[in-house]
Amino acid sequence: MRRRARTLVFLIGAVALLGVAVLAELRHERALALDPLTTLDLAAVKRIEVDCMGCVARHYEKVDAHWRQRDPDAPADEAMVERLLAIAHAPVRVRHAAGDLEAAKVGLAPPFATLRLDDTELRFGGTDAIRGDRFVAVGDAIALVPDRFSAWLFKAAALPGKE
Known part of the structure; x- marks a missing residue:
């Protein structure tokens, strides 16, 4: 795999990981709203x-x-x-x-x-x-x-x- 392709795969993976983290935080915040x-x-x-x-x-x-x-x-x-x-x-x-x-x-x-x-x-x-x-x-x-x-x-x- 060429260097440019490896970098692109790494960036896509990092963006996906950040997206999962954001979704997990939003889910956690919604769960907190149940206890005002x-x-x-x-x-x-x-x-x-x-x-x-x-x-x-x-x-x-x-x-x-x-x-x-x-x-x-x-x-x-x-x-x-x-x-x-x-x-x-x-x-x-x-x-x-x-x-x-x-x-x-x-x-x-x-x-x-x-x-x-x-x-x-x-x-x-x-x-x-x-x-x-x-x-x-x-x-x-x-x-x-x-x-x-x-x-x-x-x-x-x-x-x-x-x-």
Whole structure:
């Protein structure tokens, strides 16, 4: 076999192997979606509060099927609200009882951010050193979830007329 043909066979094999790896990861992510962080009915949520270290607290309220930002009172960025709500259904990789982990060691004492959806409170800690998953305390459990949402927790509220 000539050199060019060998290189082509090698590249085709590498692409096939990467394709299989991508399909396996997608299958794994779908399996994770079966265990969401909470079982909240997101359509029923009426209030959202976001508190985080080093940023201004944000409050949102659903009024007549539309989200409004409070302090200052203005229409809310619907995409931001939807992303904040989606955090409640983030896929859980691992779930621990609260007593199994030291809250201070995983960044939950005090938490970096807190998200309240009506009466449900999610407290966000540090990230896992190996996978980069975020520690999230909900009730009496601490879960590790893929960290795809931190930017939305720390994003500043939109000011009226400055969107």
